[in-house]
Amino acid sequence: MAQLSTFAGQTLAERYRCIRQQSVRLCADLTAEDMMVQSMPDASPAKWHLAHTTWFFEQFVLGHDPHYRPREPAWHYLFNSYYQSVGPMHARPQRGLLSRPSLEEVLAWRRHVDEVVCERLLREDGGAPTALVELGLQHEQQHQELLLTDIQHALWSNPLLPAYLRAAPQVTASVSMPLQFLPGREGVLEIGHAGDGFAFDNETPRHRTWLAPHALANRLVTNEEYAAFVHDGGYHEPSLWLSDAWATVQREGWERPLYWQPDLSSAFSLAGVRALDPAAPVCHVSYYEADAFARWAGARLPTEAEWEVAAAALPVEGNLLDGTPRPAQAATGQGLAQMYGDAWEWTASPYIAYPGFRPLPGSLGEYNGKFMCGQWVLRGGSCATPRNHVRASYRNFFSPQARWQFAGLRLARDR
Template identity: 45%
Template sequence: MQSTISTQTDLSELYKGVRAHTQNLCEPLEVEDFVVQPVMDVSPLKWHLGHTTWFFETFVLKPNVSDYKEFHPKYPFLFNSYYISAGERWTRANRGQLTRPTVKEVFEYRAYVDQAMNQFLDMNELSKEVSEVIVLGCNHEQQHQELFLYDIKRILGDNPLNPQYIQKERKVKTVDAQKEWLNVAEGLYEIGFEGEGFHFDNEEGRHKVFLHEYQIASGLITNGEYMEFMKAGGYRDHMLWLSEAWDWVNENEIKAPRYWHQEDGGEWWHYTLDGYERVGEDDPLCHISYYEADAFARWKGCRLPTEQEWEVACNIYSPNVLPETNFVEAHQFRPIQTSDFDFFGNVWEWTSSPYTAYPYYNPPEGALGEYNGKFMVNQMVLRGGSFGTSKNHIRSTYRNFFHPHLRWMFSGIRLAKHI
């Protein structure tokens, strides 16, 4: 987990910028929005605020500031997530039961830790090891910023009032929606992180993969394309679905992407962070499970790319993030049409690769070694980032992962095929 942060001034600016962005995400909300937990996968928003603060208190301040006084002795129990090495934890499914601490008290906790962290950054010459933990903490908070957006959309999106999270003037572009197939030659390629700069441990180590010749789509699947799958009876054709996926479709009565509703007259509407609106057929598809992505690809006579194929194609066709890329800094809070290949931003792209360790993978010792490796089972890899991802948080080697039935995150589809 190296860092290219060269000075403590840079480190301090990174910390303050990340913490300020979290605060900005809170601005449109009412206090009642912070306390709801509709399902286990969604955490109350105040929990995200407390947990990301707990990270810095636990892994930076307490081990390195001799006279540091913990804000509250019970907060580590409430705000630890899954770090068994760091102590006991409150049950994840019951986070929404806690009306206390109040939202006000959680913000006071953040302010208390921010003051201590800023003083620590200003007054101490930090070791490489401590600096790397702080950079990890900032990247950890950026992950929770995106989860924060997933969760507030889930909280507001099932409310019959369809409340807006934020009102934005929609960015509409006229682009050529015609996709083409991008060729990648057969050969031996290297994937995984190399060089300087921050990266998570699951991006290590750099290794060679042999790929047969393949093609990958130049763009993301749109809402309109997915509507054709639905009209053709895609959700009713068991031949398109994996066995476990078919059970999921029937047990949960799945008939459309998350947040989609068919109104009188047959038009599809969906909830967005800007409120309830008609589905834009040319916009990139969002809120799709792996099960749905796989079934759609099968219906199209194609497949999902492996994560190795995705990374190699991205490095060939989108080696740099373009200025117009739809990350959270664009303030769109939705997938939009772009003239780019969309390997970065807009929506996370499902791959057909299970989340497993790379060759030479070596997690850190101690509690931080629990960050990624313990989740390498029963999950699938997604690549590329989304409109909720910070631009400085993503790279072609970044490996996101979710269970195949989940779809409250900002996930979509890119197709691939053999030649």
């Protein structure tokens, strides 16, 4: 048998099965009606996520086999996301109108594609392009987090505020480590993928950058600290906000983080409305809100280079997705805490190409590079990020007004 890529002792075929099954398990407690809901244009129905990730493997992995025939060619129009070079696609804001194919048909399609991909992975002649399978699995893990964020927003949009995690324990108040600013490395340093293991094209090439003297907060900003910003009138003080940010606050009527209740002591979560742990990281804030809070606190957001240089010296440990998303936790220990997991960390860096960046060849070049305009970089993963999916060089990105992701912030200062 041909030598296959491994991860923690698993063959690529075994990893494929585990990751694909995890997506279905995340939907196990949802009804078919739940999985049809598209609560806003930026979100997608759970059924669409399951179908789109299957389309990805059929289009880019099985599409290399001249003998393979798509199960339902018309579905490629429905479940293409943004790959213009592949063909036209159904309008993103209208994904919630796709009552057909049914959920049962989508799940049957997944099983069919999985059977064919695994059969090719196990063939002695290397019947599947393993690099594309790996990319497809990383893509699937991105959609697992999107599944959870979109499910939370859909359920929050329901006046009944139903819970996704029905047996989750109640949040108990905890004590976070005192806030400290720790000096970061300075001078000419390297960031970007170091060449070991998988990385997306936007993490390359590794290159030198200059870091001025700076310090990073030892933990994420807490609910209690963010509540002080709200109580101090932060959402009503234009001097704290960027121009576009202030216009957004006024237009949208923002008064507090997304999902916080008016009492500022409880919030809607995947477990329903629960009391906020004052010491846990604030979550579901936009770049605009993170930047305004940092100004109010007499600090700033870290650059992605400052963050990466610090994180590269640490193991990937923290409150990440291990089957079901756990609530964010208070920081403990010494040194830099919560660099991975709990909440994605907004940085002060726009999402642009690294020097010498080259997108993937062909249609897959549309995966990341075409979005390098008007987006901001987040680092570190969240409680909804699969544990084996994040690394120090990983660059997440969203528009600055996005709030429905598991995003928080860490403060930084110049020295």
